[in-house]
Amino acid sequence: MKIVVIAETHVGEHRVALVPDMAAKLVASGLEVFVEADAGEEAGFTDDAYREAGVVVEANRNKLLGIADVVLSVQPPRVEDVAIMRSGSASISMLSPASQSTIVEALAEHGVTAFSMVLLPRTSRAQSMDALSSQSSLAGYKAVLMAANRLDKFFPMLITAAGTIPPARVLVLGAGVAGLQAIATARRLGAVVEAYDVRPAVKDEVKSLGARFLELNLETQEGEGGYAQAQSEAFLTRQRELMTEHVASNDVVITTASIPGRRAPLLVTALMVKSMHRGSVIVDMAAESGGNCELTRPGQVIEVDGVWIDGTSNIPSTVALHASQLYARNITNLLQYLGGEDKLKLDFDDEIIKGCCVTHAGQLVNERARQMMEAATAHQSLEKEVSR
DSSP states (O other), X not given: OXXXXXXXXXXXXXXXXXXXXXXXXXXXXXXXXXXXXXXXXXXXXXXXXXXXXXXXXXXXHHHHHHHOSXXXXXXXXXXXXXXXXOTTOEEEEOOOTTTOHHHHHHHHHTTOEEEEGGGOOOSGGGGGGOHHXXXXXXXXXXXXXXXXXXXXXXXXXXXXXXXXXXXXXXEEEOOSHHHHHHHHHHHHTTOEEEEEOSOGGGHHHHHHTTOEEOOOSOOOOBOGGGOBOOOOHHHHHHHHHHHHHHHHTOSEEEEOOOOTTSOOOOOBOHHXXXXXXXXXEEXXXXXXXXXXXXXXXXXXXXXXXXEEEEOOSOGGGGGXXXXXXXXXXXXXXXXXXXXXXSSOOOOTTSHHHHHHEEEETTEEOOHHHHHHHHHHHHHHHXXXXXXX
């Protein structure tokens, strides 16, 4: 079976889907591995490193796509790439059906079996393949460093002959994988941290990291698998009312709330931003899905009334080497789970395979992906109606 790793073409994407040590592992298992020339360059992996791992390095992208049994990438292949792939071949990537429906349709039309690392079930059996968690952890860490670099204060308390400087105060909204890593990092830097999540079950995790858990007078919003469910507008309105004073009293606010396939919930309004003191920083980790802050501009860092709002997109890509290493382990584990030296073994009764396989044999076979695409289409239609 021929495994092909293509170079990323998405603007701002510096990761690579497979690093040399994981490629060597696949080669040792009897697979043929090919990598597009310079695919790992921006993540710190040279073509020679791949060659030493037993990989064939090829500059002709179209040639690679034409011979591939499985194409590995971080971002999904472009529509023009899919057109070159053979019917019956497979793609494994961070395919997001809600925002990339055109690519999903192209994959189905050309008979490509597409697996999405985004839709991988969040179960104990799939933990070693969970790319969302591995990348979110890196993003949570980097978000705190971005905030510390922008803030005009020390994070830790500083005792000097000229007096004592109090520690910075950090508020983390959302205590999932990214939020917990943000809490841990901010605490290591010496900040006083408080955190909020709609799921009371994470209270002990937050406290174990040395942060204070905010308890607002709101009902529990815990969905399947222990993850936060989508909230009603009435809930979000009340939440914002109760959150205002906490946002105003902190130097840094890091927001992490996102729901796959939906617009990120609005947690920080323009009025709340106005209540923050000058020099404060908001890092909106949900910028790519609309942002948790009303004033966020995806991909930009802006200043509003002296408050910095960081909407940096694709934060994991800013630590491309480690992000690539973790993603490569996730994708290698999935590939080995799918098994076979000659072809992938697809058992659609298996919850992992069924959960992350989006297209197969010319059909959209994932009900969750279908729902995400329909919800995204409905949302776009509603926005067009509102803008008229």
